[in-house]
Amino acid sequence: MLVVAHISDLHLDGSARATERAERVRDRLWRLPGRVDALLVTGDIADHGAEAEYEEAARILGLRDGGAPFPVLTCPGNHDARAPYRKALLGRPAADGPVNSVRVFDDAAVLMCDSSIPGRDDGALEDETYAWIEATLDGLGGGRRALLAFHHPPVALHHPLPDSYPLGEPDRLAALLARRPEIAGLITGHAHTPAATVFAGRPLVVGPGVTWTLRLPWEGEQVADRDAPVGLAFHVLDDEGRLTTHFRVV
């Protein structure tokens, strides 16, 4: 069984408000009395893709000082910028290609995929990323289930804002899933609303936003509810390959 805590869309911009909200959920996670296997952060970590924003993210998430009590897994979103993300968040050489990474656990793996398109708000998985996913799954030897994490949901969420900036070529992703039964579920962010649906026969869970919560069309005209509490999810991938998600507010 794998237990993954999940936050998304911190939009760190140097403001006290963004910092406080990120630290609030970080504190809740760091002080959990029981152990989770990892924290997953599905993009829009910085608001402007600035190095200073990633340095703050690295501090808050304990990426530099070993302060995190479990692995912290990240992928970029449309507000992120690849070169400063690599340099200031991950401590790696700056480079412009997609930022993909995998974390392998005892009986499952989490693939963090880059769905950003530099300079744009909609998303896509590049050819390089599709090839990386297949090669990474091949490398798991078939014995492990996998979760795919990326920023842009591949489906409409029935709100005009996120639906304006979706993941492109969803049929290509669906075809990948058809070839890869070991992918047990998809985890995304971007929409700033906790949501659950199905894509190509797999569960698709959208994580809540740290910075603000999307008001649905029937909840009012103002898109961003900045007074909503910080959202948090816990994903459980059990030994039968079933994904269960619990949502919390902090």
Ligand SMILES: [Fe+2]
């Ligand atoms: Fe966002």
Ligand SMILES: [Fe+2]
């Ligand atoms: Fe986004």
